[in-house]
Amino acid sequence: MPDVMIEVDNLGIEFYRSRRRNLSLREMVLKGRNTAPTSTFWALRGVNFTVGHGEAVGLVGSNGTGKSTLLKTIAGVLIPDEGRAKIYGGVAPLIELTGGFLGELSARENIYLTAGLHGLSREAVDERFDEIVDFAGSQVRDGLDMPFRHFSSGMQVRLGFAVITTLDEPIILVDEVLAVGDAAFKEKCYKRMESLLAQNKTLFLVSHSENDLRRFCTRGIYLRKGELVADGDMDQVLKQYNADATGD
Numbered sequence: 001m002p003d004v005m006i007e008v009d010n011l012g013i014e015f016y017r018s019r020r021r022n023l024s025l026r027e028m029v030l031k032g033r034n035t036a037p038t039s040t041f042w043a044l045r046g047v048n049f050t051v052g053h054g055e056a057v058g059l060v061g062s063n064g065t066g067k068s069t070l071l072k073t074i075a076g077v078l079i080p081d082e083g084r085a086k087i088y089g090g091v092a093p094l095i096e097l098t099g100g101f102l103g104e105l106s107a108r109e110n111i112y113l114t115a116g117l118h119g120l121s122r123e124a125v126d127e128r129f130d131e132i133v134d135f136a137g138s139q140v141r142d143g144l145d146m147p148f149r150h151f152s153s154g155m156q157v158r159l160g161f162a163v164i165t166t167l168d169e170p171i172i173l174v175d176e177v178l179a180v181g182d183a184a185f186k187e188k189c190y191k192r193m194e195s196l197l198a199q200n201k202t203l204f205l206v207s208h209s210e211n212d213l214r215r216f217c218t219r220g221i222y223l224r225k226g227e228l229v230a231d232g233d234m235d236q237v238l239k240q241y242n243a244d245a246t247g248d
């Protein structure tokens with residue numbers, strides 16, 4: 001296992017400010033073909049850092065500063081416009097409430113599909129199935145055969161967290177999703193995260209909860225307007241973030 005698990009090198013992600021759209025015939029005649037809004041901005045730019053095997057990193061920054069964008073890039077959902085985000089090992093991402101599950105499929109089918117995409121054989125999923133469902137809880141067990149889109153947001157997160165943390169991937173990305181779970185489930189998730197860290201997995205956590213960040217992360221990365229402004233001890237990074245955020 002290489003020491004470096006994530007290598008982010010001069011990373012830039014550029015987005016369109018407005019939704020790109022096809023012009024109507026009338027707009028084309030009146031304004032010409034090239035008047036679609038093309039204004040762009042850099043959601044991330046010049047971001048550099050590496051994360052080592054077994055590190056637990058907390059990502060902080062105010063709303064809209066690029067935290068989710070960074071996680072999506074590490075997960076391979078977004079392709080860099082500049083630089084690169086390289087990972088050395090598989091990634092298990094929980095970066096949206098729906099866990100990337102398909103709404104039309106049942107929870108049962110989603111478990112097999114997601115675990116299969118992460119390299120687990122049908123037999124391996126059969127073996128872990130009860131553990132996944134037990135962790136997700138009785139409401140999820142009762143709804144195993146209903147379409148996933150009928151799950152409440154809390155049930156979706158329960159299933160997503162249970163599946164993602166049961167995979168064998170060495171890197172785990174969690175983006176602010178635990179806020180949706182109830183208190184009992186959150187405590188269960190915290191214990192699961194502690195056990196994953198004890199197994200030397202690499203964790204990237206986005207959270208607006210300082211308690212959670214302090215509990216799990218020894219290192220903090222602070223993004224401001226798409227730029228990395230601090231990278232170091234979690235407590236120190238939170239101090240800097242809080243000092244900056246005063247009056248924001």
Ligand SMILES: Nc1ncnc2c1ncn2[C@@H]1O[C@H](COP(=O)(O)OP(=O)(O)OP(=O)(O)O)[C@@H](O)[C@H]1O
Nearest residue numbers: 015016017043061062063064065066067068069070
């Ligand atoms: N697909 C997209 N197209 C255009 N702009 C986007 C897209 N996704 C995100 N953005 C914008 O990029 C910026 C960074 O968004 P991002 O979701 O990464 O922020 P964040 O730090 O995770 O915020 P929060 O704490 O509110 O979750 C924001 O201005 C957001 O509106």
